[in-house]
Amino acid sequence: MASSSSSSDLRKLIRVLIVGVLLGYAMMWVLLPTNTYKHKWLPKLKSRLSSNYFGNQGVMMLIFTFPPLLVAVLSCVYLHLAAELQPTGKKSSGDDEEKETRVLATWRKPMVVRGPLGIVTGIELGFLVMFVVLLFWSLFTYFSSSFKSIDATDPAFLGGLKKWQLKLDLGGLWLGLVGNICLTLLFFPVARGSAVLQFFGLTSEGSIKYHIWLGHAVMTFFTAHGICYIVYWALMGQMSQMLKWSRSEISNVAGEISLLAGLGLWATTFPRIRRKMFELFFYTHHLYIPFVVFFVFHVGFTYACYMLPGFYLFLVDRYLRFLQSRHHVRLLSARILPGAGQTLELSFSKSPALKYNPTSVLFLNVPGISKLQWHPFTVTSNSSLEADKLSVVIKGEGKWTKKLYEMVSSTSGSTDHHFDVSVEGPYGPASTDFLRHETLVMISGGSGITPFISIIRDLIFTSSHLQLKTPRVILISSFKTTADLTMLHLLLPISAAAASSSTANLRLTIEAYITREKQAAATSPFHNNNNVRTKWFKPSPTHAPISPILGPTASWLWLAAVVSSSFLAFLVIIGLLTGYYIYPQGKKSGEVGFPMALTAFLYMLVLCVCVAAASSGAFLWNKRKSGRDQTIQIRNVEGATPTGGSPASFGAVHEMTELESLPLQTFAEATNLHYGVRPNLRKLLVEHCSEGGSIGVMVSGPAGLRHEVATICSSGLADDNLQFESISFSW
Structure with a gap:
């Protein structure tokens, strides 16, 4: 108890220290455009701290590079202590952090539902407003201080330079400086294993939208910056400046190359292009490399120290992912669902030491399809319930996924066949807080059910093995046809031993809506298992289980x-x-x-x-x-893999084991089927809200569904006990 108390106190101290460092760091950005910083603080700092060993960049690294990296290191220590206190990744009901969560529950409700930003919570809106204020403050301060200093005695006028021309020159400079504020934060959200994101309770997938916002802002300011200078040079008859690569000053050519790379990247990031031509988006996104390299050539390393922390953490994360992905992993089996839009569940061998939380994401690369493309998929397995296996669900919705489905389904299923697959991850939340709710309402559309599979399996383990009280679970899922109901088979793991875990303590209700059929099927989707095929693979001896990177x-x-x-x-x-x-x-x-x-x-x-x-x-x-x-x-897994008989017999034995172990029957009894209608979400949510207690509302699926649920949760019809969370994958 003493050790636990001291660890808790140390975590509180680290949190206070991190907040203090971040406040000081933010204050420096506020002061950066002011004359106080430029004419008083900076000269004193340079006179005291500059040396032949670091030059001017020593001061910049101390002020703008060191604080974020210190926060990253402190966040790692904080998360390590948190993992020791809560090894399962779950928060206990008496945790102080739960009290803070209740206080912040109102701020986590959706404040903006529709618009270019999508669903924005109160906390996100607050930080967004502060960030926009910082941008406007910087622009106003730069412009006002520089324009006031322009007068008729300025040496620039002696050469015949007009006042508006000088303003255009300075305006281009200030737009570039403000764009650098956005660039400083651009890479933080895309460091998937970042401790900073985990410290603030964010995930890499959930933070992608911040990267998108910042990316648009960066390119808007930098494009305006470039246009101002091109127009200025054209009006002054100095277009030769575009070919200037100065030895000791700003390099115009490098800036132009960086801007062109950024524009090429930016053009493919808009939703219509990204979704319809994902391969084009994926490949052009690697233009970030020349974008950053030539940006540093353009401004010099001293000025690049502003954006260095975020890129530094991204570089560490990217290289660790590269090391993990150099080895192929062991694919054990594939569960192929009939109908359900070419859906399959792949199960990989994993190290029992690898722990992850529900809603985690795994990135897959199949060299047989593309050696360069990586695609994220939701992890459906539970690291405790299935200690030696990790499963992901893949639905054939694009060229890459359809090709993978064809490769897997066309194999004979014999154990002498194997696939070369590389992975990165899994990446997910540092902890989960499902147990703090009395009721969990999970709303999905189509393949959006996959994140909830991992949550339900986690609750099965919590109720049957940890003997903890779990919240009541209401799963509201919409499907197009009866064939798509086979997705519900994935609620149970492929392992017979794991599937036999007791579900009696799990208070689960499934409301399944089949929107394009008005008549019930002849047989229940839970008992018609003959078409659910399981194929086993014999991995190559060079393939290894998925294991933690560090x-x-x-x-x-x-x-x-x-x-x-x-x-x-x-x-x-x-x-x-x-x-x-x-x-x-x-x-x-x-x-x-x-x-x-x-x-x-x-x-x-x-x-x-x-x-x-x-x-x-x-x-x-x-x-x-x-x-x-x-x-x-590896030896244990190979011994447990079926080695004789036909592939069909393996699937039949497994399916019979599932039927005899009764979990599917339990789920069938908990399922209500509705044909030819869509769920009345407003009515359902208000009814559950009237029951009282803390109610967690999670939604995963198309943007329209997420917006509808967010609108209901923020409409005032629900009390403060209705807590909204959107699970969105923006890739």
Whole structure:
């Protein structure tokens, strides 16, 4: 108890420290455009902190790079302590964080439902307003302070430069500086394993919308920045400036290349293009590499220190994902559903040490289809209920998924066949708080049911193994045809042992709506299992189970070590490089200074080498420690895989086991089928709300469905006990 209390106190201290650092960091961004910072604070800081070893970028790294990285390291420590206190990832009813959640429940309700931003909660709206105010404040301060200083005695007028021309020149500069504020935050939401996101209770999938907002803002400001200068050069007859690559100042050519790369990327991010031509969107999104590289060449590394923290954390995360994806994983089986829009459930071997929470996402790559494309899918298995398996559901809705379905369904199902599959993840919330609700209402449309499968399996484990009281669950699902009801089979795992877990304590009601049929089917979808096929595969000896990237224990501490050690090594190397190579060479040659582009290149090279070295070291160390356990597990899985008889017999035996273990019958009794109608969500939610208690409302499916539920939850018909959460995958 004493250890638990001390850990809890330490977590509170870390939270206070993180909030303090972030407030100070935000204050610096507020002061950045002011004359107080430029003419008073910055000169004093440079005079005291600048040295031959770091130059001017030393001050910038201290003010704008170090604080976010410190927050990232502290967040890792916080999450490690939280995992020790709650190893299952669930919050207890007496947790202080639950009290905070209740206080914030009103702010988490939808405040904006429709519009270009989609569904926005009160908390999101508050931070969005503050961020927009910061942008307007920066623009106003930059413009007002610079325009006031323009007068007839300005040296620029002696050369015949008009006042409006000077304003256009300065305006282009200030638009670029404000765009850099958005760029600073752009990469934080796309670091999938980020401790910063987990600390704030965010997931990588749920944060994609912030990346989209910031991306549009970045390209809007940078495009305006570029247009202002092109117009200025055209009016001044100085179009030759577009070909200028200065040795020690801003490089125009590099800025133009960066802008062109950004525009090419931006053009494919709009919803219609992204959804209809996903491959084009996916490939052009890699233009972020020349975009960032030439941005650094354009402004120099000193100025790039503003956006360095977010990109640094993204670089660490991206390289760790690269290391994980270099090895193929062991595909054990595929459960193929009839109808249901070419749906199948793939089950992979995983290390028992790999733990994840419901609604997690796994990224898959199948080289047989495309060596470059990665696609995210919802994890439906439970890491405790199925300790050695991880399952995802895939519905054939695009070219890639349809090709995968054809590859899997066309195989004979014999155990001598295998697929090469690579994965990244899984990525999900650091903890779940389903147990704080008295009732869970889960609303889905079509394949949107997949996130709820993992939640229901988690509740099955919680009620049967942990003997904890679980909330009452109402699953409201809409399907097009009766054949699509086979999706409900996925509520139970493919493993007979896991499926036999008691469901008696799970208070589940399923309201299934078949919208395109008005007549009930002759047989129940729960008892017509003959068409549900299960195929088993014999993985290659080189395939390995899915395992944690940085080991099963203390993974957050390993991530903190990678971030801190790589950045420390980066500082040491660039200090030596700057002090003994860059500055001395510039002095000896008699030139103004070392080429800015070459300096930026050397710094970026050192940065990448340090990240690669630290990440590889941590990854290989943990891989060596877990290698023996994986070998033992592979032998056990191979012994448990069917090795004789026909594939059909394997499926028949498994299906009979399912029927005899009674869970499907239990689900059938809990299911109400409705034909030819759509659910009256307003009526259903208001009825459940009148029962009292905390009610969690989760919705997953098409945008129209999410907007409808959000509108109901924010309409005032429901009391404060109705808490809304949207599960949206924006890929």
